[in-house]
Amino acid sequence: MTGAAIEANGLGTTYGNKRGWALRDCSFRLPAGRICALVGPNGAGKSTLLALAAGLLRPAEGTLRVLGSTDPAEVRHRIAYVSQDKPLYPRLTVADTLWAGLELNPGTWDRATADRIAGPLPQDAKVRTLSGGQRTRLALALALAKRPELLLLDEPMADLDPLVRHRLMGALMAEAAEHATTIVMSSHILTELEGVCDYLLLVDGGRIRLGGESDDLVTAHALITGRPRDLAPHTVIESRTTGRQLTALIRRQGQVDPDTWDVSEPSLEELLLAHLRSPQAPPLLTPSADAGKAVATA
Numbered sequence: 131m132t133g134a135a136i137e138a139n140g141l142g143t144t145y146g147n148k149r150g151w152a153l154r155d156c157s158f159r160l161p162a163g164r165i166c167a168l169v170g171p172n173g174a175g176k177s178t179l180l181a182l183a184a185g186l187l188r189p190a191e192g193t194l195r196v197l198g199s200t201d202p203a204e205v206r207h208r209i210a211y212v213s214q215d216k217p218l219y220p221r222l223t224v225a226d227t228l229w230a231g232l233e234l235n236p237g238t239w240d241r242a243t244a245d246r247i248a249g250p251l252p253q254d255a256k257v258r259t260l261s262g263g264q265r266t267r268l269a270l271a272l273a274l275a276k277r278p279e280l281l282l283l284d285e286p287m288a289d290l291d292p293l294v295r296h297r298l299m300g301a302l303m304a305e306a307a308e309h310a311t312t313i314v315m316s317s318h319i320l321t322e323l324e325g326v327c328d329y330l331l332l333v334d335g336g337r338i339r340l341g342g343e344s345d346d347l348v349t350a351h352a353l354i355t356g357r358p359r360d361l362a363p364h365t366v367i368e369s370r371t372t373g374r375q376l377t378a379l380i381r382r383q384g385q386v387d388p389d390t391w392d393v394s395e396p397s398l399e400e401l402l403l404a405h406l407r408s409p410q411a412p413p414l415l416t417p418s419a420d421a422g423k424a425v426a427t428a
């Protein structure tokens with residue numbers, strides 16, 4: 131089995147306020163080299179999980195291993211993290227910011243990548259004068275030029291126009307493929323993630339509800355339509371009956387009878403939405419994402 135980039139076991143943390151757990155009983159494994167979509171509703175715990183993986187927060191319970199280290203702060207030089215608010219020094223120019231990137235990452239700084247990603251930005255412009263999208267471009271240039279083994283991106287593309295988003299996503303994927311970088315990218319734009327991510331973590335209420343290879347998670351489910359009848363032994367994630375027609379998204383337990391049901395494969399978006407609408411649906415982790423199983427087979 132490939133080494134894990136991130137492995138969490140019973141991970142939980144709070145912000146020390148009365149609101150309770152920001153993440154709780156969170157267990158999963160992310161194999162190295164994957165491009166992982168981190169999805170979930172507002173307040174689910176996505177940013178918290180990324181900040182824990184970046185070593186900026188500490189677990190209150192459970193364990194977290196990042197790039198083989200139980201203290202992610204120790205391996206921070208091998209990680210790049212772009213938080214939602216993309217903190218940069220407002221008084222520095224674009225050129226100064228890139229120079230600081232070079233100074234802070236001696237030995238690993240990839241100037242060609244920095245120039246490629248930040249290229250269209252005016253070098254002498256102060257960061258505070260850049261638009262939100264331009265700041266994102268600069269933050270991504272810093273993160274990628276560091277040549278990280280693990281790239282943690284918190285809603286990186288939210289403020290980019292569609293054309294720039296498409297181009298930067300392409301550049302990101304090309305870099306990741308060339309250097310076998312593991313990427314974890316949170317986003318609410320499911321369609322954007324569908325084509326680029328081969329791995330998925332669905333966080334909801336501080337826990338992982340779906341985890342594993344996107345293709346395997348999709349094929350473990352089916353969209354079925356037919357006359358209402360018992361759906362056992364399959365697990366029903368969501369169903370609705372209209373007149374004499376039952377439509378359901380099920381988790382397959384064996385073959386679905388094609389003589390009884392019209393069967394199709396759900397899109398990733400349909401799969402995620404059905405799970406978000408059905409908080410009672412049992413979690414599913416594929417073997418590679420199951421921290422418990424990985425320990426048992428290691």
Ligand SMILES: Nc1ncnc2c1ncn2[C@@H]1O[C@H](COP(=O)(O)OP(=O)(O)OP(=O)(O)O)[C@@H](O)[C@H]1O
Pocket residue numbers: 145147149151152153170171172173174175176177178179
């Ligand atoms: N700095 C903070 N102080 C106190 N509570 C916080 C802080 N940041 C997050 N929380 C709480 O932790 C929980 C998880 O928040 P988090 O930001 O990780 O969710 P998220 O999935 O990233 O949400 P969104 O999609 O809205 O960005 C929420 O209940 C939130 O209110």
